[in-house]
Each structure stands twice: as structure tokens, then as C-alpha cells.
Amino acid sequence: MKQIATFFIAAYVASAGATGLDGLEAFVKTVKTARTDFTQVVTVPAKEGQAARTKTSSGVFEFSRPGRFRFVYKKPFEQTIVADGQTLWLYDVDLNQVTSRPQAQALGSTPAALIASAADLKALQADFALKADADSEGLEWVLATPKVKDSALQTVRVGFKAGELAVLEIVDSFGQKSSLRFSAFKANVALEPAAFAFKPPAGADVIRQ
16 A cells, blocks of 8 residues: 555656645545654754754654644653544653643644645645745655744645655744654554554643643
């Protein structure tokens, strides 16, 4: 199944006139589940008297379309983010603290909606203005701008290479940039339903928003 999906997407984006937007549409249509490693670099803009600062983390990302995903941050600090279809959970291991909020309120104009939550391109276009961006780094790019006023995000760029999700670049309303680079991407893998179920650990402080 993975080989079929990858072939279909690669052939689609390689066709005459195809763009990153075509790649995004094929990705949403064809890749229903996935597992991939990621490295995230967050760059905090320079302030007066201070240089720009960066923070690097890494982990594993899994999703099952539509609406379920799991980020497991392993380094430098352990953190888990799970969307189970109803609730978005965030578990900070060091603080032993869980935050939960209704998923429908939390995900509309987020990067997760772009790559994991939406069932089709039409659903994405309800929340984002989408356009093909210039190819660079050997990738086909899509630029997504949230339609919601006062969004926490300015822009999101998604990069595809040979039909696979390669890069996600996010700029928030404060100018902070997060770049996630994906590796060992596996499309349409079998994922256990339990991967997207979350139960607060015993003794954890639970904050419901």
C-alpha cells in the first residue's frame, strides 16, 4: 500500500504543470495514515539587546485521517500531544501535567489540520487560503494562510519531495518560526487505535480548557 500511494503521488506531482498544491491535494486524498520521525527547530526572533535564539527537539509523529494524530517529543524534554477525534491532549512529563481542550475548537487553522486532520482539499480551503509557492531545496511548496482573523499563525509552508511530506514551516503571530523536517516517512501503515487514545497518568494535574 505504501508503494502504491507513493507512486501515485509522485506521478501526480511530476505531471506537466503540477505544483505543490497538486502535491498537497494528492497527499490528502491518498495518504490516510502515516508514521514519521521529525526534528523541530524553533527560532525566537531577536529582541533589543538579545540575539535570536533557537531550540531543537525531536520525536515521532503519527496520524490517521481524519482528525487523529500523535506527536511524541523525546528530546530534549518528553512531551506528548494526542488528538483522539474529540479532545486534544497535551502531556508534559516533567511537570506531570495534562492539558485538554475540545478538538473542534483547537485545530481548525493549525498546521495539524493541513497534514493530518482534513479529509480533502475543500475542507482545508474552508480554513486556509492555499497557493503554490516557488520550488526550492528540491521541494514543491504550498503556502497556507489562515482565514480566521486574529489567528495565532501568520503562515504555514508545507514542502513535499517525491510525494512524501518533507518539511513544515510555521510562522506565528509573534514572528517565531518553527521548522519541522520529517524523515523515515511511512505512508498508509497499520496503526493501532490505542495510539490515539489518551488517559491521564495517575497523579497528573489535569487542566481542562
